Amino acid sequence: MLLLSWSLILATVLGMLLTRMKLAKGRFWQGLANLYLNLVRGTPPLLMLLLSYYGLPVLLKLISINIEHWTRLMFGVFGLTIGWSAYLAEAFRSAYLSVDPGQLEAARSVGMNNRDALFRIILPQAAVNALPNVENLVIGLVKATSLVYVLGLFDMYNEAANLSNQTAGIHQLQIFVLLALTYWLIVLIIEAIFRQIRKHFALMA
Structure with missing residues (x-):
């Protein structure tokens, strides 16, 4: 969850x-x-994590920055942050551009400055427009956290795999079905949170 x-x-x-x-x-x-x-x-997200873990220390060492003391969690956070920042940036940009620019002109015509028009008119609408894409990206990020096993981090997938090995694979199907249900439950919680956010914005409209 911290990751x-x-x-x-x-x-x-x-x-x-x-x-x-x-x-x-x-x-x-x-x-x-x-x-x-x-x-x-x-x-790919998996390659981004590997580049962060193995490549970033080498790259920064060239400019005399030592990050060998970083934990694997920090490298995992860095790799996922870099990857998902690009997707979120495109979601934010498309949401901003979806707002009619004529509203900014209308705000100026009634004496509102650019800053107030941006924060009181444009951005609230852009935030609502961005919610569906952001929700999908958050769900994708939840699933991508399972990739940090390549860095030796123990997440739900690792724990399930280890438990399956401890039982010699006898209960492998049941273990991974429970893992799938756990991810599904997390996705349902995320969907519920975004549903409440949408209702909040609808009441404010």
């Missing part, structure tokens, strides 16, 4: 920053964001 929470929080923050860069008027920031998004979205 999921930190990965989601950091990926959201980084995704917002990437969205801001993508929507910036300067070609440098747009180009940098596009390069990041294309590289990350073209890299």
Whole structure:
């Protein structure tokens, strides 16, 4: 749960920053964001975790930064954060662009400044529009946490596999069915949370 929470929080923050860069008027920031998004979205999550664990320490050592003291959890969080920040950035960007730009002009015409118009009119609508995509990405992140076994981290999948080995595979089917049901329960909880968020925004509208 710690892995999921930190990965989601950091990926959201980084995704917002990437969205801001993508929507910036300067070609440098747009180009940098596009390069990041294309590289990350073209890299499988499993490979991203392996690159984070084995490649990042080597890369940072070239500029005299030593991260060998990092725990495997930190590398897992870093790998998932990098991967999901790109997907979230695209979800945020498409949600922002889905809001009619004419509303910004209308806000200006009644004397509202750009900052107030952005935070009081544009972003609330963009947040509602982003919810379906963000919900799917959170569910995908839950499933992706099972990949951290490649770093030696013990998650639900690892525990299930170890339990299956301890019983010589006799109860393997039952163990993995229970694991699938556990993931399903987590997904149901996430769906319930997002359903409540949508209801909250609907009441505010």
